[in-house]
Amino acid sequence: xxxxxxxxxxxxxxxxxxxxxxxxxxxxxxxxxxxxxxxxxxxxxxxxxxxxxxxxxxxxxxxxxxxxxxxxxxxxxxxxxxxxxxxxxxxxxxxxxxxxxxxxxxxxxxxxxxxxxxxxxxxxxxxxxxxxxxxxxxxxxxxxxxxxxxxxxxxxxxxxxxxxxxxxxxxxxxxxxxxxxxxxxxxxxxxxxxxxxxxxxxxxxxxxxxxxxxxxxxxxxxxxxxxxxxxxxxxxxxxxxxxxxxxxxxxxxxxxxxxxxxxxxxxxxxxxxxxxxxxxxxxxxxxxxxxxxxxxxxxxxxxxxxxxxxxxxxxxxxxxxxxxxxxxxxxxxxxxxxxxxxxxxxxxxxxxxxxxxxxxxxxxxxxxxxxxxxxxxxxxxxxxxxxxxxxxxxxxxxxxxxxxxxxxxxxxxxxxxxxxxxxxxxxxxxxxxxxxxxxxxxxxxxxxxxxxxxxxxxxxxxxxxxxxxxxxxxxxxxxxxxxxxxxxxxxxxxxxxxxxxxxxxxxxxx
Amino acid sequence: xxxxxxxxxxxxxxxxxxxxxxxxxxxxxxxxxxxxxxxxxxxxxxxxxxxxxxxxxxxxxxxxxxxxxxxxxxxxxxxxxxxxxxxxxxxxxxxxxxxxxxxxxxxxxxxxxxxxxxxxxxxxxxxxxxxxxxxxxxxxxxxxxxxxxxxxxxxxxxxxxxxxxxxxxxxxxxxxxxxxxxxxxxxxxxxxxxxxxxxxxxxxxxxxxxxxxxxxxxxxxxxxxxxxxxxxxxxxxxxxxxxxxxxxxxxxxxxxxxxxxxxxxxxxxxxxxxxxxxxxxxxxxxxxxxxxxxxxxxxxxxxxxxxxxxxxxxxxx
Numbered sequence: 001x002x003x004x005x006x007x008x009x010x011x012x013x014x015x016x017x018x019x020x021x022x023x024x025x026x027x028x029x030x031x032x033x034x035x036x037x038x039x040x041x042x043x044x045x046x047x048x049x050x051x052x053x054x055x056x057x058x059x060x061x062x063x064x065x066x067x068x069x070x071x072x073x074x075x076x077x078x079x080x081x082x083x084x085x086x087x088x089x090x091x092x093x094x095x096x097x098x099x100x101x102x103x104x105x106x107x108x109x110x111x112x113x114x115x116x117x118x119x120x121x122x123x124x125x126x127x128x129x130x131x132x133x134x135x136x137x138x139x140x141x142x143x144x145x146x147x148x149x150x151x152x153x154x155x156x157x158x159x160x161x162x163x164x165x166x167x168x169x170x171x172x173x174x175x176x177x178x179x180x181x182x183x184x185x186x187x188x189x190x191x192x193x194x195x196x197x198x199x200x201x202x203x204x205x206x207x208x209x210x211x212x213x214x215x216x217x218x219x220x221x222x223x224x225x226x227x228x229x230x231x232x233x234x235x236x237x238x239x240x241x242x243x244x245x246x247x248x249x250x251x252x253x254x255x256x257x258x259x260x261x262x263x264x265x266x267x268x269x270x271x272x273x274x275x276x277x278x279x280x281x282x283x284x285x286x287x288x289x290x291x292x293x294x295x296x297x298x299x300x301x302x303x304x305x306x307x308x309x310x311x312x313x314x315x316x317x318x319x320x321x322x323x324x325x326x327x328x329x330x331x332x333x334x335x336x337x338x339x340x341x342x343x344x345x346x347x348x349x350x351x352x353x354x355x356x357x358x359x360x361x362x363x364x365x366x367x368x369x370x371x372x373x374x375x376x377x378x379x380x381x382x383x384x385x386x387x388x389x390x391x392x393x394x395x396x397x398x399x400x401x402x403x404x405x406x407x408x409x410x411x412x413x414x415x416x417x418x419x420x421x422x423x424x425x426x427x428x429x430x431x432x433x434x435x436x437x438x439x440x441x442x443x444x445x446x447x448x449x450x451x452x453x454x455x456x457x458x459x460x461x462x463x464x465x466x467x468x469x470x471x472x473x474x475x476x477x478x479x480x481x482x483x484x485x486x487x488x489x490x491x492x493x494x495x496x497x498x499x500x501x502x503x504x505x506x507x508x509x510x
Numbered sequence: 511x512x513x514x515x516x517x518x519x520x521x522x523x524x525x526x527x528x529x530x531x532x533x534x535x536x537x538x539x540x541x542x543x544x545x546x547x548x549x550x551x552x553x554x555x556x557x558x559x560x561x562x563x564x565x566x567x568x569x570x571x572x573x574x575x576x577x578x579x580x581x582x583x584x585x586x587x588x589x590x591x592x593x594x595x596x597x598x599x600x601x602x603x604x605x606x607x608x609x610x611x612x613x614x615x616x617x618x619x620x621x622x623x624x625x626x627x628x629x630x631x632x633x634x635x636x637x638x639x640x641x642x643x644x645x646x647x648x649x650x651x652x653x654x655x656x657x658x659x660x661x662x663x664x665x666x667x668x669x670x671x672x673x674x675x676x677x678x679x680x681x682x683x684x685x686x687x688x689x690x691x692x693x694x695x696x697x698x699x700x701x702x703x704x705x706x707x708x709x710x711x712x713x714x715x716x717x718x719x720x721x722x723x724x725x726x727x728x729x730x731x732x733x734x735x736x737x738x739x740x741x742x743x744x745x746x747x748x749x750x751x752x753x754x755x756x757x758x759x760x761x762x763x764x765x766x767x768x769x770x771x772x773x774x775x776x777x778x779x780x781x782x783x784x785x786x787x788x789x790x791x792x793x794x795x796x797x798x799x800x801x802x803x804x805x806x807x808x809x810x811x812x813x814x815x816x817x818x819x820x821x822x823x824x825x826x827x
Contacts, residue, residue: 039594047550087634120559120562122550124559124716125554125555153761173562176563176596177597178596179597182595198777200678203682218682225677225775226772226773226781227775230677230772233664233668233669233676234671234678237668239677334590357626370565384542385541385546386541386543387541387543389542389546390541391541396624404552406551425556427554436666476783
């Protein structure tokens with residue numbers, strides 16, 4: 001009897017030993033603006049890339065600073081035929097998680113799937129000008145475009161390559177809601193699907209055959225929290241190792257075992273005018289609004305210094321010319337401009353926003369006060385996203401307070417500023433219709449030469465700054481919190497979670 | 511009694527019809543349609559793609575047709591598919607209902623046990639410091655919203671004292687019964703707070719009503735021991751109205767659970783409901799409404815039946 005108990009105890013201790021030897025990193029990777037909790041279909045996802053890229057891979061990817069694009073599944077590439085032909089050479093020896101070899105056929109299949117309207121893919125707009133995809137051998141993919149597209153590589157950094165041998169079995173129309181994505185997905189990334197407890201967490205395990213080497217930790221767990229506050233408390237109490245933080249959260253971590261990570265959000269906050277409405281036809285009204293806002297004070301007082309002034313929707317400093325008008329705080333000038341424009345100060349402007357966090361509420365109340373001082377009456381209205389979308393799909397709105405995710409390549413702004421993309425055809429919700437801007441965006445795609453592209457986007461910046469279809473305000477910083485036990489942990493805030501080289505296979509925990 | 515139950519069950523059917531019809535109509539007046547929630551604001555999608563999705567979701571049909579279609583299928587036990595991810599609504603609810611029932615069950619048990627106990631205690635020790643203290647706590651409990659109580663509870667017991675995990679249903683990789691229980695205790699206790707407070711107030715006043723009745727005085731005068739007078743004569747009669755309160759508060763309990771599930775990342779129907787409303791997921795909203803309404807109606811029926819069981823004067827005719 002005693003013998004048996006001892007045996008049982010030893011066995012229990014051994015199991016306990018193995019269990020604790022498992023290195024696990026648990027995070028709330030889908031919290032915050034970059035997350036897409038429980039959305040696992042990379043064809044339709046516009047966010048959540050921080051998590052998706054742990055088990056899928058892309059052809060190319062940005063470095064963590066979003067400066068340079070390097071290869072991932074593609075080891076090298078050549079652009080030819082004046083920017084119309086992209087030849088990718090693929091990494092050798094890459095295997096899918098189920099052991100099947102990864103080949104150029106998978107790349108062709110994935111790109112074609114993205115362009116098939118039945119798949120509901122979000123990439124169709126970006127890959128629409130792909131004319132043909134050839135696979136001369138298993139390691140070469142040749143993509144031919146109908147017209148040059150210098151932004152193709154940027155788009156490819158967030159496009160996950162999918163397994164043909166698995167997904168060709170499912171009709172494209174059923175793929176959108178297929179259970180495959182959340183029950184048995186197969187990728188080529190550093191981690192592979194282990195299990196999904198709906199609404200609770202997803203667990204990935206190390207991919208021993210990852211082409212850059214086996215990951216240092218055994219498991220990666222993504223826990224779901226409905227409330228951001230709950231995720232922050234879980235981080236504080238040591239239940240998880242990582243989550244997004246708000247500026248206010250960061251102040252409550254002083255001297256703790258958590259490191260605060262921060263970086264530019266790459267999201268420009270702006271006051272958008274409904275360009276189809278007569279109310280804002282006079283540019284002096286739009287200019288007055290910018291002069292009426294003491295942006296430096298807002299950044300200092302409300303953002304605690306954690307934001308930078310922005311003068312046009314393009315936030316990558318390379319594309320912002322030095323000469324742009326700064327629209328300095330000048331209430332007297334604002335009053336004068338309004339008077340000159342014949343603004344009736346008794347009329348009220350409703351400013352709608354989908355932001356519901358405290359900081360945004362404070363910002364809008366402050367704007368309301370600043371505007372009141374020059375004779376502009378605004379009423380903020382906080383909407384949920386579906387309502388905001390519905391309202392801005394129509395033209396019965398006046399102004400919005402919103403954010404635009406830029407990414408490192410200004411081409412991202414194309415569908416928001418080009419007149420071809422006015423609803424229902426796209427996301428130019430402010431009905432911006434500036435032919436010169438249209439032309440510059442087209443140029444930006446068609447010219448591969450760096451200098452010419454830079455010039456084109458600098459001109460976009462200058463023009464938008466001058467014409468003010470939007471009043472761009474600032475770019476805020478975003479924050480993450482990670483326990484100090486994490487080693488080699490790379491995290492950068494980016495729109496949609498971004499796709500950058502976070503070296504997840506090197507992540508470790510003490 | 512049997513006929514009464516059957517009749518009551520039959521009357522729930524038109525009631526449920528009315529409830530679902532009202533919710534469906536209200537949904538039509540809610541701004542934003544499921545497509546706007548389904549497609550993120552920054553996603554460029556062609557008109558053709560939009561139409562494909564719209565047809566697939568059945569949103570291209572006239573509203574009454576949509577409702578009748580839903581109703582026809584619901585009658586056969588098919589609640590449709592969740593717009594967000596295509597998962598069958600019934601299986602989502604089936605997965606989410608047990609955690610909610612568990613949370614509500616423990617919350618209610620704690621609430622009834624402690625609420626009645628403290629209520630009797632307060633009545634017996636009326637106008638003492640203990641009674642005043644309990645009354646103060648009861649008002650505090652009634653006036654603290656579940657959301658705030660949840661956050662405070664989590665801060666104190668999960669973060670500061672570290673007695674319980676900070677939310678979640680199971681620890682990833684564990685999932686034993688004990689583990690689930692350790693996650694359950696904190697939210698269930700917090701959920702019971704309002705219940706304890708409400709029941710305590712009712713029990714107290716109900717006991718006080720009965721305590722001065724003639725039959726109680728007679729029993730005491732006859733020399734029946736005090737504890738026996740309380741348990742046999744006072745409690746039995748005082749608890750009759752309390753049972754009604756227990757039943758009537760099930761709806762409140764669900765309301766509290768909705769908030770607590772969000773704070774504690776508890777994967778129940780409450781959280782599911784909020785999620786569905788956020789994303790204008792019509793089939794999910796309708797399905798959850800139907801199930802939660804049924805739970806509330808059943809709870810009320812059980813209360814009424816129990817009422818008769820403890821009060822023989824009640825006749826179901």
